[in-house]
Amino acid sequence: MSGMFDVHQLPAWRDNFIWLIVCRETGQGAVVDGPEAGPLLSYCDAHGIKLTTVLNTHTHHDHIGVNKDLAKRGLLEGLTVYGPALDVERVPGLNRPVSEGDSVEFGALKGHVWLTEGHLDGHISYLLDDALFCGDALFAGGCGYLFDGPPAKQHATLARFATLPPETAVFCAHEYTQDNLRFAWAVEPDNTELAARIGDVWKQRALGRATVPTTIGLELATNPFIRTDSGSIQLATSTVGAHPAEIFAATRRLKDAKAYRALSDEEAGIVALLER
Template identity: 50%
Template structure:
């Protein structure tokens, strides 16, 4: 299966420089993040559908995969654990995941919950419980690097498989409260689909128009539009902007029956509207690509 990202993402560092991050594209749109501490040859993977491309990337970097951080237990996030198990490598790994995972996490060596900390390369990471996509979903924050799995996406958010909407909204609002320079390292490259929807509900947003031009240019070259920053997300991601009068108006027009009495309710209606996929009828000609 050909990945939608064909141009390698340049590695980048955490704010202090202590952690380097490499992105490994796997399957069609999964993004596996490798955390590379600068004080050792270790590598940590955040989730992954399978192990082979991750092990290959580690070998090419001269690194030893020593552990996995699992945000949640969907197959395209714990497949890496299952592969490592089949290859007899899982018992060598440190595997960190939720205290209350939806399904057992293969090889889990440490259970963590909201507020817990973990140390990688001398950097203390913080665990955030960010449920709504799936029960037990966690996000991991290391300095300015946010690994948020399928909770917050660039320009969007994950499906509400377990919900309820209010829980997802609370998770997103907590993430939105992090500093604006925080890098959003989500688990899929869905940026264009997300921004197409964003434009459908907020066509007056100039920052969004500018972001669409930038992202379409990147993606036309096979480059990755992830990570973004939380500043960008707060300015353009409709799921972080329930107070936008334009979004409220568009959602009310398209879902006349929807309850829009609270921000959480507006979020729920906006998510339900995206699930209808009306935005996929917007062609590129409907987008502000030539500002």
């Protein structure tokens, strides 16, 4: 990324990603969220990376589990822990509470904090040059559940992500792409870029490969939650001509109803796409 740092992907649990950002100049590492510390510590050991920093996006257990695990091993003390200012009591080791407009620093790197609520109150994202670490706010082809909401807040979060340069790399916290795209296809079956993405993602998953990071440009072209101007999505959600926040809310409700999951790949028209 940008010549200043590398981002390493460490899969954990069933579908979580632990992201490890390493400053090229100093070799210092910052971990973004994670359910546990084991894979992170082995990776740092094997590659001579000095972990100095934790960046938490929100308080769900599979994101602050890494803090708890590091604490249990006596390794959290001494680390710089950035996290949501709203959750000082709930993020283990949090010693740098941050929110909208604040900066984070480690090694020779500097990033910025956006308040990106909707999934959870206090949820923040980190922007480092051309890389976005967005926790559960935005996923490849989807977005997080609205635990705190309201939908308008999550819509504003996604609309703001959409203003980033299209080449911005998106490091979200889960491998949910296949399920997300199955829903996307159910509401926008005339999107040719989506069809191409489905072909690619099904191929990658069959090989056991991750489909994250994604980019803002790819999300703008294929993610139904930021495509509120799509006529097909408006039709599918009975919101033709409605306010974008309402279209988003209806799209989220429709996905939450999970009817698309009842269809096989064949019935959903996905098999036909793969055979193209």
